[in-house]
Amino acid sequence: MVDANRPLPQPTELTQPYWSAANENRLVMQCCDACGRWQFYPRPFCLHCESDQIRWKDVSGRGTIYTFTINYRAPNPFMKARLPYAVAVVDLDEGVRMVANIVNADPTDLGIGKRVRVAFERVTEDIALPQFELER
Ligand SMILES: [Zn+2]
Numbered sequence: 122m123v124d125a126n127r128p129l130p131q132p133t134e135l136t137q138p139y140w141s142a143a144n145e146n147r148l149v150m151q152c153c154d155a156c157g158r159w160q161f162y163p164r165p166f167c168l169h170c171e172s173d174q175i176r177w178k179d180v181s182g183r184g185t186i187y188t189f190t191i192n193y194r195a196p197n198p199f200m201k202a203r204l205p206y207a208v209a210v211v212d213l214d215e216g217v218r219m220v221a222n223i224v225n226a227d228p229t230d231l232g233i234g235k236r237v238r239v240a241f242e243r244v245t246e247d248i249a250l251p252q253f254e255l256e257r
Contacts, residue, residue, distance in 0.1 A: 124199050126199040127199040128199070135163050135164075138163075139177070140248065143251050144248065144249050146241045146249065148182045149177045150177070151178075152175065152177075153167035153169065153172055153174065154172070154175065156170040158170075159217045160175075160217060161213075182213075183237070184211045184212050184213040184238075185212050185236055186235050186237060187233070188209065188210045189208065189233070191205050192204065192208060193205050205228055207222060207226070209223050211253055219251075221250075221251060221252050222252045223237065223252070223254065224242065224253070224254055225255075226255050230255060231255070235256075237254060237256060239253055240252050
């Protein structure tokens with residue numbers, strides 16, 4: 122089932138909550154109990170106020186394309202089979218920014234400012250990748 126050429130995430134103690142939630146089709150981000158702000162990627166402290174009182178919370182999974190690129194050359198054999206594919210920087214409505222593929226879309230339909238929502242791509246029994254698709 123799993124393509125041996127596919128690079129997979131390697132969860133760490135810090136990132137395991139993110140991957141566990143994704144495996145349940147939930148997108149979570151760290152939120153600071155001290156200042157109430159969100160952050161991504163995961164860190165052991167709040168990057169805004171340096172508090173270590175941070176918690177994982179569900180986010181809406183909705184956002185806007187900040188920028189994107191269409192790849193016509195692949196970095197590995199697995200992605201070569203997916204060409205062309207879109208890599209986007211997405212601004213989540215909670216105010217954090219993340220990088221993901223835009224899936225289930227013709228690359229010519231993408232645009233800066235377009236609305237997207239998270240779409241989980243099942244990869245293994247333990248890993249589902251948060252990707253995004255255009256809101257319809
Ligand atoms: Zn904080």
